[in-house]
Amino acid sequence: MHPSPRNFVVVTAAAFGVFLAPSTAVAAPVSHTTTVSGTFSRVVVDDDLSTPGGEQATGTVTRPVVTIDDTMLPLPATAATGLRPDSAIEVTVSAPAGVDTPAEVAAAIGDGEARILDADPAAVAAALPAGRAGAHTLTVLPVYWTAPDSQTTGTLRETADRTAAYWSEQTAGGITVPTIDVRGWAKIAAPSSCDYTAISNAAHAVHGVAASNSRNHVLIYFPKTSACGWVGLAYVPGGEIWINGYMYGDAWEHEFGHNLGLGHANSLNCTENTATVALSSSCTVSSYADYDVMGFARYGDGYSLNTALSDVLGTLDNPVTAGAGSLVKLPAVTSITAPRAVKVPLPTSTLYLEYRPSTGRDAGQPAGWGGVQVRQLLPGDNQSRILNMNPAAGTGRALAAGSSWAVPDTPLTLTVERIDASGAEVRIDDPYHDTTPPPAPAAPVFAGTGTFGPYASGPVTVAWPEVIDPESGIAGYRVLVNGQRTTVPGTQTSLKLAPVNGASTISVTAVNRSGMAGAASPTITVRGDNTPPTAPAITAPQSGQKVEGTATVRWKAATDTESGVARYEILLDGTPLSTVDATATAADVTFPLITNGQRTLTLTAIDQVGNRSTQATTKVTLSRAVTAPTGLKAAGDPDGSVISWTAPIGAQPAGYDILVDGAARTTVPATATNWRLANGLADGAHVVGVRARDAAGNVSATATVKAVLDTTGPSQPKVSAPRAGAVVTRNKAVITWSAAADIQSGIAAYVIEVDHVQAARVTGSTRTVTLTVPDGHHHIGVIAINGNGLRSTVTDAVATTFTAAATAPAAAKITSPSSGKLTNADSVSVTWTPAVDGGGLARYEVLLDGQPAVTVDATTTTATVPLGSGLHTLAVRAVDPSGLVSTSATVKITADLEGPTVAAPTVRLRTGSTAGGVPVTLTASATDTNRVCAISAAANGTPVATAKAGRLSVSTVLPAGATLVVTATDCAGNVSTRTDPVQLTPVAETAGQFTGAWTSLSGTDYTDGTASSASTAGAALSMTFTGTQVAWIGSRDTASGAAIVYLDDRKVATVDTRGAAAHRQVLWAGATTPGTHTVKIVVVGTAGRPTVLVDGLTVAP
Incomplete structure (x- = not known):
């Protein structure tokens, strides 16, 4: 039920x-x-x-x-x-x-x-006084203040008897109520509201019954009244009971249990990491939520009294204390005198195991409750808590047969071996047999909402490293905070604490699954800082002070006696502007781009753990300047009047507001620098204003300019000259007209058309213009243009007929090329100044040698003319529309398309030093029909000489073997080259025939390291060679003498070798005809210096 x-x-x-x-x-x-x-x-x-x-x-x-x-x-x-x-x-x-x-x-x-x-206070003793066993009395006092209910002394006696029988049964006669006195109904004054003390006092008085006590109980019964929102009331412990019209035994038995000192039978609901478990450190209590006489009601006799509360009464006989390795047979809880409970001591409570089948009094237990139940009793408490031993079942509370439960904070595991009609068998084991406590955890760390050194604000989370117990593992951790212990499961290595006040000491102890606690961790001290700093005081800017884009905020420093001030936060209208450190008492802030007006500056001190002081505030007036545009101008055009301006210097606006005659007209973007005053307003003068606007909507001063809106064209001018049918000469027409009028923007200009094409534009004050017109009949018109660019209708057509005199155009003049130009190109670009003809030109003809070569239109003043080799003449002929021509002066030009002819170079041996090569005289030449302007020579790629003419001759030195390249350029730019090899053969003197006395010399100063000398007159050296030139190489010295040189037995020179000391010198060089020849050197024997030295010869082919 x-x-x-x-x-x-x-x-x-x-x-x-x-x-x-x-x-x-x-x-x-x-x-x-x-x-x-x-x-x-x-x-x-x-x-x-x-x-x-x-x-x-x-x-x-x-x-x-x-x-x-x-x-x-x-x-x-x-x-x-x-x-x-x-x-x-x-x-x-x-x-x-x-x-x-x-x-x-x-x-x-x-x-x-x-x-x-x-x-006077008395020390709090045990929650329940002694002396409850034995005989008690129960006096029932029925009272009413309106009318009795249907109960009689007989029915009241029946319920009183059931109450006495219940407690005698539940205590095996340990508590009896042999004396029961039920009085008749008595009327009392109606109590105020539900004043149970007044009801009690009145009932005792009207029935003449003395005060109750813990052995002599008084039950006051009165008809059910809604003023009392309860069914029963009782002393715990004591003797007074109140019943609000309830006649079932369970309420009387329940309240009598309170008189005996019992509290409620509650339930315990625990979780661990969000999962439902039987017992943990995270539990809540549900009052009355146990199917027990001291718990839920059942509208009949009460449920059995659980063994935990029986132990409170002292009526639990021979409970078994849990020990490892034992098998306990538990009879049903109704076996009052049998060992019907197992007690499991825990560090902070005691557990009671009992077997309560769903039979007899306990038949009303819901499904899942009948079986082995576990209750918890706290030290000194008189209230039990039934554990949820089957969390997976939701509403079930019993430990089913075959189920095991590891008891937290103990090494014990409880297993229900079997359940039968005789009871339940529970095995108690220690599965770990762990005799070693776990190690101490490392020092815990902590973190609050804010943390700084030992200080923390807000809730504080304490964390520690996981502890490893290799035997039984870690069952939980005991966190000691200022001596108060909190236990968390072994899977949890942190604990969140409420905000800490002052200094708190914290340590952690690990407990293994065998229930052994290790040494405590090092103790840490957390200093709670939940007090904000004192409020700073803003000293600048003053309240109401005007500020622009920036300001300096100054203040008197805040103080904080705990973690200390960390920083200050400055806000404008609640939006952060700046954060500065604690040492600052001033800060420069830049205001965001917002609208001008009153703003609120706030300053908050923040301590090291995040506590915030009361805000200091000041009101400022933001007055950010916006620079106005400059240089406003108004210029009319046919579509209105264009207003232009120059953007401000510095910070650029977000846009511009346009005002017309003081009223806002429109807005334009920041990139705009002009706006058109157009239709929509009346014609006439208007004042246009432009002001800059920043992104926040702040505006500058308004710059203004006067502008005219003119949407009507001017009146029509009248041509007064030339008259219709007039004839003009020399292609000149003088046009005259009357003034037009425009009352709004005036006349800005006149346009003169000839044959409906604009020929001239003049200012609005001009009334005449002279135009050059071609021969023939022409139509002339004049149009007036006002200040806004609107045009009048054209004047009436005037036919002006004139005849231009037959005049040839003035001749053009060739500016390029210049006369006498020499070119190697096969064409030439001809440029000229335009010819002049009042009636215009038809074309130009470029003449080559008197004949048209190229024809171009009258606007072109340059043309390219092809050329052949030789001398030519160029001229430009201008042709007007009448066919009359004029020809420019002629220009001569010569086209030279062939390069010069280069002659073979000549090399002549000469005297001089051979240290850098063979001394020679090099001669090169070239010829061209139009002159050679440059010639150059190079030996083995090295330039030797250059001349600005057709010939060069230079003294130089050449290596024994050389390749000569001669390059010639004619005056037209054509280039020709010639390459010739040159071989200058050195011959050692030892290759000749010596006569007379000669001495062989050696040394690095000589060619090939050797030389020969003779001092006797007549001593001679003869050598046969093939070639056209030969040179004698020797040495000079102040003591050297003379020698005679014979070429093919003919004396050709007497050479005196006296001179400054020098070796490797060409002492003589001679030329002859091609062929085989003999050269002979004969010593003269000069007195005092007879010696002559021969170091070799050089032969040129």
Whole structure:
């Protein structure tokens, strides 16, 4: 069956809540303080027990009360601190003069004439007092204030008997209620709202029953009233019970259990990393949410009392303490005297295993609840919590047969071996057998919303490296914060803490799966800094001060006594402008491009962990200057009037606003520098304004200019001369006309047309113009143009007939080429100045040697003429439309298309040093019909000589073998070359025939390292050679003598070798006819210097 709603009110010893005392009357004018004795307790309100009362640490909501002289009275929560329920206390009361006895004080408090000031606290003892076993009494006091309900003393007695039988059964006779007294109905005054103390006091008074206590219980029954939002109320522990018209036994049994000192049977809902688990450090409690007499209601006798609460009562016989390696047989929980529970001690609580089948009293358990159940009891607590041993099943709570559970913080694993009619067998094992505690974690680290050194703001996350336990592994970590321990699972290596105040010490200890804790990590200290710095004070700019694009913000520094000020943040209208470090008390800021006007500057100090001070503010007026355009001009044209301007210097605008006669007309982009005043406005003068606008909409001053809008053309001018039919001569026509008129923009210009083609444009003040016109009949027209460019209609057609005299054009003049030009091209470009003819020209003819070679139109003044070799004449003939011609002066030009003729060069041996080669005289020449302008010679690629003529002769040296190249260029630019080899053969003197006495010499100064000398007159050297030239190579010296040279036995020279010392010298050179010849050198024997030296000969072919 499903549980049904009901409400109980319970007086408990361990609960939370605030009692709201009823309003009191005005105290008497004269009062004093007195102390009386009383008994302290707490009243707990049991709301709907059919569903959980809330996800909270405890579902018990209490109000403190005190009983003085059998009168129950509210006790202020502040006076109840530290008091032990069901204990005697001393109550300090402010009461009227003369009120001293407990009865007088109780009556005065009840009437609002006195008030409780304090109560002497007693140290909080165990949550449940001793002495609950044995015989109890139960007195039932039925009362009403309107009318009794249908219950009789008989029916009330039945429920009282069931209550007594229940507790005798659940305690195996340990707690009995042999004396039950049920009184008849009695009427009492209607209480204010649901004043249960008033109801209790009135019931005791009307029935004449003394105050209850923990052994003599009083149950006050009254018809159900909606003013009381509960079903039952009771002291925990104590003897008073209230029942709000509920006659089922479970409520009476439940409230009697509270009198015995029991709290609620709750459920525990735990998660680990978002997954549902049986037990963890992250759990919530659902009040009443257990199918137990102290939990859900069932509208009948209550469920069985669980073994955890039985242990609180002291009626749990022989529980088994869990130990590794044991197999425990658990009978059903209803086997009161048997060992029906296994206790598993944990570091911070105790677990109770029991076997509760869904039979008998417990048949109403939902599916998944019947079986082995596990409950938790906290030290000193009187409330149990059933664990979810089958998280995957959702609503199931029992540990099914064959299931195992590793108990957190212990080395134990519980396994349900089997379940049968006789009970359940549970095996308790230690699967790890780990005797070594895990190592200490490394020092933890921390991070807050902001972190700086030891300081942190906001929630703080503590993290540590994973600890490895090679045997049983890590089951969890104990995080000690200022001595308070929090346990997290072994898979979690961090813990988020609430914001820290002041200094907090933190360490971490690892716990392995065998339940052994290792050494603690090094302790760290976190200093919570959640206090913002003091607010800075802005000293500049002053409130209301005008600023432009930038400003310097100054302030008085903020202070921070904890982590210290880190920086300042400056905002404009909430938008960041600048951030500066803590040492600054001023900052230059640049304002964004926004509209001018009042703006709010704010300054915030931010400490090292991110706490922000109260903002300092100042109001400034942003007045950003925008530069106006310059140089406005207005120029009319046929489509209106064009306004132009020059863009501002410096920062460029985002655009321009155009105003006409003071009213905004349009906007144009920043790239525009002109705008047209056009249709849409009346003709006449207007004032056009232009102002620059930045991207934020700020505008400059307006620059203006006057402009005329003229959409009507001027009046028509009249031609006054020449007269119709007039004849003009020399192709000159003088045109005269009357003035046109335009009242808006005036006359800017006149256009004169000849034969409907514009021939001239003159200013608006001009009335006459002289035009050159060709022969024949012509039509002349004059058009007026106003200041905006609009044109009048053309004047009436005037036929002017004239005859031009037959005059040939003035001759052209050839400017290029110049007369006498010599060219090697096969054509020439001819250029001339134009011929002049009043009636115009028809064409030009270019004459070559008197005959037309090229014809071009009258506008062309250049032409290319082909040329052949030889001398030619050029002329330009101008031809007018009448066929009359004029011819320019002639220009002569010669075309030379052939290069010059180069003669074979001649090489003559000569005297001189042979150190750089053979000394020679080189002669080269060339001839051309039109002169040679340049000639050059090179030996083996090395230039030797150049001459600006047709011949060159140069003394030079040549190597023994050389290739001569002679290049000649004629005056027309044609080029010819000639290449000739030259062989100059050296011959050693030893190849000749010596007569007389000769001495052989050697040394580096001689050719080939050797030479021969003779000093005797008549000594001779003869040598036969083939060629045309021969040279004697020897040495000069101041002591050298003379020798006679014979060529083919003919004396040709006497050579005196005396001179400055020099070797390798050509002492003589001679020429002859081609063929074989003999040269002979004969020593003269000059007195005092007879020696002559021969170092070799050179022969030229």
